[in-house]
Amino acid sequence: HPVYSPMALRQAPHIGPYQNQDVLQLQSKAGSPYVFYLNLAAVMSGSTPLNGVTRENMYRAWQSIADQYSMFNLNVTTNVAVYNAARAANPLRTGIINFINQDGRSFAPLHSFGTTAAGTLYRNPGSGFDYGYGIGMTGAHEIGHQMGMNHDGGGSGGEYFEGIAAYQWGPIMGNYWMGANWANQLWTWSRGEYTTATNK
Known part of the structure; x- marks a missing residue:
């Protein structure tokens, strides 16, 4: 793994190797009023990912999405309490995508950031796509729709x-x-x- 400076690590929590973080408590920019929630509830059993997926795989999915939105003052999080607090404060500053533990074609409503409409991210375990980086890139793509982007x-x-x-x-x-x-x-x-x- 590359070695990052202490300054880089403080500024960008999504940088670096997985170090046994709780994958249900991840935040890319803690304290930001703008929050995008990756809802992992359907793909986890407590703190254990389903389908034999490792916690590192789940971290990689979050890390990939957090990286693609790191230029914004946007907290990409897996912490439901952070999302609920942000939505209560101002729903116009929040977004959500639900991870689904089955095969399917992921999709997301266009321009749905700032609403309670959620995107849907299929894990596709039967297709062999049930791993961190690939699911992370699919997540970044679908969240792009929620941010208003077309193909x-x-x-x-x-x-x-x-x-x-x-x-x-x-x-x-x-x-x-x-x-x-x-x-x-x-x-x-x-x-x-x-x-x-x-x-x-």
């Missing part, structure tokens, strides 16, 4: 742009599974800065 399309991928293999790059709102075997895959938010982009 990044173009090229042979149609509605879901498949990335640029020569650069091992793809947009988060496109088909991020396309580069699963790239050695140095890089996913970023996109404003359509590539030829054939359908979403500016």
